[in-house]
Amino acid sequence: MRRFFLIVLDGCGCGELPDVLEYGVGDLGSNTLANTAKAVGGVHLPTLERLGLGNLTEIRGVKANPDAPSHWGRLAEKSKGKDTVTGHWEMMGVITDPAFPIYPNGFPDDLIAAYEATIGTKTIGHYPASGTEILKQLGEEHLHTGYPIVYTSADSVFQVAAHETYFGLERLYEICEIARATLPLCRVIARPFVGESAETFRRTENRKDWPLPPPHLTTLDRLSEAGKTTHFIGKTCELFPEAPGQHRELTTNNPAHCAALTNAAQHSDADFIFANLEDFDMLYGHRNDPIGFARLLEEFDAWLGTDFLPHLRPGDLVGITADHGNDPTTPSTDHSREYIPLLLFGPSITTPQNLGDVSGFDWWSNTLLRYLVDGEMP
Incomplete structure (x- = not known):
C-alpha cells in the first residue's frame, strides 16, 4: 500500500524569491528558517538535520547533510501572491494569476x-x-x-x-x-x-475560514476520480471544496495537528494525508517572535523523530514544505515572498538527491499524482 503525507509548516520559508521587490521592500532579506535560527543563536533540529533540511539554506545549528536519505530543494512560487490559499492551491495544481485583490490602505x-x-x-x-x-x-x-x-x-x-x-x-x-x-x-x-x-x-480557536473555491479542478479532484482517498488535517480542511473519498479532521493547534498525524501514520488507510501546522505563522511569524518560532521548530523536530517516523510503513512517502514565508525577524508582521522547502523522504528513499531550485509549488501535485495514481517512484 502506498501513502503520501504532505506536511505544511505554515510560514516556514527558506529565502527571498527573485521577484521579492514586486511585493514591497518589507520582504527584502526574508529567510524565515535561517533568520529565525540566527536570531536565537541556533536551533537544535537533529531529525530534520539528518533528513537534509540544512541543505536548503544556512540554518544556524543545523548542519548540511549531503548524504541525507531524501530528495531536497527549494520551490519557487509561480502564482502571484504570498498568502495561504495561493500557496496551497498551487501545491494542488492551481496557478493564481492575477493576484487576489488586496487593500493596503484599508477597505473603500x-x-x-x-x-x-x-x-x-x-x-x-x-x-x-x-x-x-x-x-x-x-x-x-x-x-x-x-x-x-x-x-x-x-x-x-x-x-x-x-x-x-x-x-x-x-x-x-x-x-x-x-x-x-x-x-x-x-x-x-x-x-x-x-x-x-x-x-x-x-x-x-473557534475561528473559521471561508476561502474562494478553486477556479478549476485540483489534484485532489483527480485523486478522487482515480478512486484515491484524502485525509485533511488542520487548515487544509477549509481550503478546498468537498469531493468523494475525503475525510476532514479540523484540528486547531500544532499539538492537535501532530497528534492527528501520529494517529494517521499508525491507523489511516487514506492514500493522501494533507496537513497544515499553522502555529508557526499564526502565533509567532505574525507577532515577530523568533524565540517562540524557534521553540516550535524544535518541538516539531522532536515529535517527528519520536512520534511519527517510527510509524511509517514501507510504502509511505513524506513531504515537508511550507505555503509562504513569515520571517519573524523583519519589521513586517505579514507573510513574506519566499522559496518554500522541498524535503521528500520515506523508507523507500535511500539515495540522496539535490533537486536545487525548482519552479512551482505544483511540484508536489505532480509528484504525488505520479506516485499514487501512476505508480511511479519520484
Whole structure:
C-alpha cells in the first residue's frame, strides 16, 4: 500500500524569491528558517538535520547533510501572491494569476457601506492590522456599540472580529457567510474573541475560514476520480471544496495537528494525508517572535523523530514544505515572498538527491499524482 503525507509548516520559508521587490521592500532579506535560527543563536533540529533540511539554506545549528536519505530543494512560487490559499492551491495544481485583490490602505467606503447594508449593522475598523493589536484598539468600542470589527492584512482577506458571548458565535459566522457571498476577496475569516477589556481580550480557536473555491479542478479532484482517498488535517480542511473519498479532521493547534498525524501514520488507510501546522505563522511569524518560532521548530523536530517516523510503513512517502514565508525577524508582521522547502523522504528513499531550485509549488501535485495514481517512484 502506498501513502503520501504532505506536511505544511505554515510560514516556514527558506529565502527571498527573485521577484521579492514586486511585493514591497518589507520582504527584502526574508529567510524565515535561517533568520529565525540566527536570531536565537541556533536551533537544535537533529531529525530534520539528518533528513537534509540544512541543505536548503544556512540554518544556524543545523548542519548540511549531503548524504541525507531524501530528495531536497527549494520551490519557487509561480502564482502571484504570498498568502495561504495561493500557496496551497498551487501545491494542488492551481496557478493564481492575477493576484487576489488586496487593500493596503484599508477597505473603500463603498465596499463597507454595501456590506453594512447587507448585514444590518454598522462596523468599525476597516484598515490593515494585526489581529491582536486591533482587539486592543477597538475591542472595548465593540463591546460598547455591538459593532463588529472589520480589518484586513497584506493578504486578500476580509476578517471580522466579534466577542463570542456578547455578539454571539453563530451571528459572527452568519455575517461572515454574507461577506463570502458578496465580496471578491480570497478569504473571509471569523475571528471570535473573549475577555472584558483591552488587557484581557484574547482570540479563541473557534475561528473559521471561508476561502474562494478553486477556479478549476485540483489534484485532489483527480485523486478522487482515480478512486484515491484524502485525509485533511488542520487548515487544509477549509481550503478546498468537498469531493468523494475525503475525510476532514479540523484540528486547531500544532499539538492537535501532530497528534492527528501520529494517529494517521499508525491507523489511516487514506492514500493522501494533507496537513497544515499553522502555529508557526499564526502565533509567532505574525507577532515577530523568533524565540517562540524557534521553540516550535524544535518541538516539531522532536515529535517527528519520536512520534511519527517510527510509524511509517514501507510504502509511505513524506513531504515537508511550507505555503509562504513569515520571517519573524523583519519589521513586517505579514507573510513574506519566499522559496518554500522541498524535503521528500520515506523508507523507500535511500539515495540522496539535490533537486536545487525548482519552479512551482505544483511540484508536489505532480509528484504525488505520479506516485499514487501512476505508480511511479519520484
